[in-house]
Amino acid sequence: MSLLPVAEAQARLLALLPLLATEPVALRDAAGRWAAEPLAALRTQPASDLSAMDGYAIRHADLPGPWRVVGESAAGHRFDGAITAGDAVRIFTGAAMPSGADCVLVQEEARRDGAVLTLAGDGPRGPGGNVRRRGLDFSCGDPLVAVGEQLTPQLLGLAAVAGHAQVEVRRRVCVAVAATGDELVAPGSDLGPDQLPESNGVMLSAMLAALPVDIVDLGILPDRLEVMVEAFAGIDADMLVTTGGASVGDHDLICPALTAAGAEIDFWRIALRPGKPMLAGRMRDTVVLGLPGNPVSAFVTAHLFVLPMVRALGGAAMPWPTPVPAVAGSALPANGDRLDYMRATLADGVATPADAQDSSMLRTLARAQCLIVRQPHAPPMAKGERVDILPIA
Numbered sequence: 001m002s003l004l005p006v007a008e009a010q011a012r013l014l015a016l017l018p019l020l021a022t023e024p025v026a027l028r029d030a031a032g033r034w035a036a037e038p039l040a041a042l043r044t045q046p047a048s049d050l051s052a053m054d055g056y057a058i059r060h061a062d063l064p065g066p067w068r069v070v071g072e073s074a075a076g077h078r079f080d081g082a083i084t085a086g087d088a089v090r091i092f093t094g095a096a097m098p099s100g101a102d103c104v105l106v107q108e109e110a111r112r113d114g115a116v117l118t119l120a121g122d123g124p125r126g127p128g129g130n131v132r133r134r135g136l137d138f139s140c141g142d143p144l145v146a147v148g149e150q151l152t153p154q155l156l157g158l159a160a161v162a163g164h165a166q167v168e169v170r171r172r173v174c175v176a177v178a179a180t181g182d183e184l185v186a187p188g189s190d191l192g193p194d195q196l197p198e199s200n201g202v203m204l205s206a207m208l209a210a211l212p213v214d215i216v217d218l219g220i221l222p223d224r225l226e227v228m229v230e231a232f233a234g235i236d237a238d239m240l241v242t243t244g245g246a247s248v249g250d251h252d253l254i255c256p257a258l259t260a261a262g263a264e265i266d267f268w269r270i271a272l273r274p275g276k277p278m279l280a281g282r283m284r285d286t287v288v289l290g291l292p293g294n295p296v297s298a299f300v301t302a303h304l305f306v307l308p309m310v311r312a313l314g315g316a317a318m319p320w321p322t323p324v325p326a327v328a329g330s331a332l333p334a335n336g337d338r339l340d341y342m343r344a345t346l347a348d349g350v351a352t353p354a355d356a357q358d359s360s361m362l363r364t365l366a367r368a369q370c371l372i373v374r375q376p377h378a379p380p381m382a383k384g385e386r387v388d389i390l391p392i393a
Contacts, residue, residue: 003271006304006339009280010320012266013289013305016282017312020170020238027160030151033169033212034315039145042163045137049097053130056088056110056117057101060127067117073098088117097131104130138162148317170315173211175306176237176286177204178218180228180245180254181293186220199362200243200291200298207302211310228257232283235261238313240286241306244293246277254290255279263288271376273338274359275301287313294359300341300371303392323373323388326351332381335374343368344389351389369393 004012022036051057051073058067067088073079078096079089088105089098097104109121124130138144144162145155151167159167184198185191198220205215216237221228223245232240245254246268255265263283268290270278274297279290289306291298303321311319329344329352344351346369353372354364370389381387 003269003276003338004267005271009267009270009278010305010308013280013287013309014312014319016266016280016287017309018238018285018287020173020313020315022168023171024166025169026166027156027164030156030167030169031153032210033151033167034311034317035145035147035149035151035167036170036315037168038143038147039159039162039164039167041138041140041142041144044135044139045161046132046134048134050132051091051093051095051097051104051130052132053104053106054092055104055106055108055130057083057091057098058088058103058105059083059085059101060103060124060129062086063123064119065117066119069112069115069117071098102127102131106130146317148315150316169212170313172214173239173310173313174214174216174237175208175239175241175310176216176218176235177201178221178231178240178242179293180221180223180242182223184220184244199295200293203295203299204241204243204302204306207299207307208310211307212314213310223253225253225257225260228253229260232258232261232263235283235286237286239306239309240283240288241291241302242289243291243298246279246290246292252277258283258288258290271338272301272304273336273340274357275304275341276338278305280305292359295362296343296359296365299365303371303390304341321390323390326370326372326387326389328372328381328383328385328387329353331383332372332374332378332387334380335376335378337376339376340374341371341390342374344370344372346370346389346391346393351387 070087071079072090073095074092075094079098082099083101103124111118111120179198179201183196185195187197242254245252263281265281268279277292278301281288291301308319327350329350342353343364344353351372370391373388
């Protein structure tokens with residue numbers, strides 16, 4: 001069986017995804033979600049001309065003064081009258097400009113004696129000086145947030161000041177996670193001579209924690225076909241992610257168990273290092289991803305497939321991790337026929353690969369800040385040449 005290129009596997013997996021329903025969410029609860037509908041401004045900001053400085057609202061034509069102070073304008077408490085020739089209004093940052101005024105004399109350039117104001121500097125350069133014009137930020141009806149755009153704190157602040165109290169997003173993604181293997185026990189348990197603490201479930205849950213996900217923990221499933229089939233057949237989730245048992249050994253039961261539970265396998269084995277034995281398919285309305293059991297392979301395939309699929313289900317327009325440039329911190333050998341992701345440290349834009357890249361070595365992964373991306377059949381590379389990396393820390 002030929003290996004499926006990573007890009008094709010990602011595209012085929014994307015085509016398996018269902019379209020989740022949308023729901024209105026209050027702005028305070030929408031951080032990290034993706035907009036399911038465009039947001040346009042419901043108001044103009046600022047709604048009127050505002051002072052950008054503390055000082056005095058005047059007419060520029062009246063420079064160099066003097067002026068008589070006829071009132072005060074503060075944020076939320078505007079001066080209701082209009083100024084005429086020779087008038088000035090004490091004004092504070094963010095306050096509405098009085099009718100008739102066209103600039104602000106900053107207080108550092110003004111001298112006041114009772115109601116008499118005189119110039120003590122150069123004054124504003126022209127009409128509009130030190131004034132934030134109406135609509136400077138945006139006008140009513142302006143598009144502000146596009147469909148699929150992630151709602152950052154900045155965008156949520158923008159939505160709030162634009163008049164919105166809530167935003168329409170895709171509902172939270174439900175992800176079921178299962179580890180498989182007779183050798184696995186819960187972290188912290190007493191170990192027998194052939195047992196190993198289960199780590200992939202902990203790692204996957206931590207990777208998903210920053211996303212709008214509800215996790216269903218199926219725990220550790222033993223290498224018994226009937227137990228796996230029963231667990232998978234009862235799944236009610238948007239995604240099922242398993243680790244281990246996805247290869248071709250006698251105890252690798254994920255593929256037959258999923259098939260027996262009603263799944264249709266779309267692809268299995270991809271041209272990727274580490275992570276070749278990953279499989280994907282669909283079981284009724286649930287997208288299924290079978291990740292390798294080796295921790296590094298599980299991490300890399302989760303980074304390339306699980307997290308992007310959750311983002312896509314959540315409505316992200318750009319769900320894929322994006323490579324960025326760096327400089328190789330050491331020479332790299334020629335690559336084989338699989339897309340390779342090498343664990344590396346990153347300092348000042350220099351990516352230095354770990355000496356050992358075995359897919360079982362979690363300590364090396366834990367100390368890595370990025371993955372160096374090596375294309376299939378890439379030639380040898382000298383230290384200092386440009387490389388593409390995926391930041392992971």
